[in-house]
Amino acid sequence: MEAAAAPKPRSAPRTGAAALATELRIALMRATRRLRAEKADTDLSDGQLSVIALLEREGPKTPREIAAYERVQPPSMTRTLTALLDLGLVTRTEHPDDRRQVLIAVTGSGAATVRETRRRRDAWLTRRLAALTPEERDVLARATQILRRIADS
Amino acid sequence: MEAAAAPKPRSAPRTGAAALATELRIALMRATRRLRAEKADTDLSDGQLSVIALLEREGPKTPREIAAYERVQPPSMTRTLTALLDLGLVTRTEHPDDRRQVLIAVTGSGAATVRETRRRRDAWLTRRLAALTPEERDVLARATQILRRIADS
DNA sequence: TATTGTTATACTCTATAACTATA
DNA sequence: TATAGTTATAGAGTATAACAATA
Numbered sequence: 001m002e003a004a005a006a007p008k009p010r011s012a013p014r015t016g017a018a019a020l021a022t023e024l025r026i027a028l029m030r031a032t033r034r035l036r037a038e039k040a041d042t043d044l045s046d047g048q049l050s051v052i053a054l055l056e057r058e059g060p061k062t063p064r065e066i067a068a069y070e071r072v073q074p075p076s077m078t079r080t081l082t083a084l085l086d087l088g089l090v091t092r093t094e095h096p097d098d099r100r101q102v103l104i105a106v107t108g109s110g111a112a113t114v115r116e117t118r119r120r121r122d123a124w125l126t127r128r129l130a131a132l133t134p135e136e137r138d139v140l141a142r143a144t145q146i147l148r149r150i151a152d153s
Numbered sequence: 154m155e156a157a158a159a160p161k162p163r164s165a166p167r168t169g170a171a172a173l174a175t176e177l178r179i180a181l182m183r184a185t186r187r188l189r190a191e192k193a194d195t196d197l198s199d200g201q202l203s204v205i206a207l208l209e210r211e212g213p214k215t216p217r218e219i220a221a222y223e224r225v226q227p228p229s230m231t232r233t234l235t236a237l238l239d240l241g242l243v244t245r246t247e248h249p250d251d252r253r254q255v256l257i258a259v260t261g262s263g264a265a266t267v268r269e270t271r272r273r274r275d276a277w278l279t280r281r282l283a284a285l286t287p288e289e290r291d292v293l294a295r296a297t298q299i300l301r302r303i304a305d306s
Numbered sequence: 307t308a309t310t311g312t313t314a315t316a317c318t319c320t321a322t323a324a325c326t327a328t329a
Numbered sequence: 330t331a332t333a334g335t336t337a338t339a340g341a342g343t344a345t346a347a348c349a350a351t352a
Contacts, residue, residue: 017282020294021275024282025188026203027297031304032185033224035178047342064310076343078312100310100351122174128303129170129177136299141173143296144180146289150281151184200319217333229320231335253328253333 028147038124040116044087047072047080049117052089052110060105062095089113181300188278200225200233202270205242205259209267213258215248242266 036046044052051066061069067077081104084090089110095101106114129137197205204219214222220230234257237243242263248254259267282290 017279017285017290018272018275020282020290020297021278022206022271023297024293025275025278026206027300027304028181028185028188029199031300032181034304035181045341062310063312072342073344074311075313075345079342095310098310098352102311121178122171125174125178125303126170128306129173131306132170132299137170137173139292139295140177140299142292144173144177146285146293147180147184150278151180151187153281198318215333216335225319226321227334228322228336232319235335248333251329251333255334 035121035125038117038121040113040120042113044089044113045080048084048089049114051077051080051084052106053114053117055090055104055106056111056114060093060103062101062103064101066104084110197266197270198233201237201242202267202274204230204233205237205263206267206271208243208257208259209264213246213256215254216257217254219257237263 039049047070050070054066054069055061063077063081064074066081067074070077072080081090081092085092089107091105091107093103093105095103129140132140200223203223207219207222208214216230216234217227219234220227223230225233234243234245238245242260244258244260246256246258248256282293285293
């Protein structure tokens with residue numbers, strides 16, 4: 001970090017929750033972004049990876065369900081699923097009850113990619129954590145529990 | 154579900170840094186996902202807001218410095234800066250020593266936008282943080298600094 | 307008529323390569 | 330030659346609107 005002098009020394013800075021929210025949000029976004037860069041040796045995008053991870057975790061779903069979970073519109077999911085189908089990472093079968101719908105399921109190859117990516121991300125983060133002091137790791141461990149509660153609220 | 158078991162020497166499977174890595178990774182991803190869902194209504198993109206927030210925080214910088222900080226390529230930053238210039242949120246002046254370079258600085262309007270957008274955009278997280286104890290907020294504040302270092306490594 | 311999924315089309319963000327102007 | 334910034338161009342991801350098939 002270079003020594004860049006702030007133009008306006010904040011005399012009475014925002015304190016408490018509001019100030020922390022900004023800093024924490026940026027840190028979370030940035031750390032997650034860096035973590036996402038660690039993935040299996042594939043050309044899969046975040047969205048594609050997220051989809052097969054969801055299917056590997058929860059089983060087959062319809063495109064609309066997947067789109068809702070991923071918070072994108074159905075046409076966007078169509079595009080993502082087409083790419084995954086071409087890569088052989090998911091399959092597309094008729095819905096047994098409703099012929100308008102289709103069921104998307106992860107393949108063995110897709111599931112393997114998911115597991116490999118998890119392994120790499122854990123490995124990357126483990127290396128970083130190992131370089132910290134025990135006190136710092138303790139801070140992160142406690143922060144983990146707090147973040148979990150916040151995310152579930 | 155367990156983390157992907159690596160065939161590597163993981164003699165101490167779920168202790169110390171490795172165990173924390175898995176839990177922290179999940180917590181980070183989940184919290185970030187939840188945070189993105191609460192994205193406030195602003196005309197500025199994530200990248201644009203991040204740039205003026207950086208300039209408001211650390212003072213004028215060259216496009217290349219900003220690009221490096223934001224981890225994008227210079228042409229991408231040119232586009233972002235052009236948009237911010239058109240919006241009157243930043244200024245563009247000659248570098249005093251090197252005429253190849255330019256200095257980008259946030260305007261009063263830009264700084265006001267940063268503060269206002271922070272307030273609205275962080276509302277969700279601020280409410281969650283306000284519900285924590287001071288000790289818990291302190292943990293998150295310290296975790297923020299650690300996460301920043303990790304993300305930059 | 308309503309719903310599921312897709313296609314058509316456009317916009318945003320990012321990237322690489324090439325160009326200019328300075329050093 | 331090397332560096333800073335920009336322009337030209339392309340690719341990926343997302344969105345809305347319109348369409349086909351089915352309920």
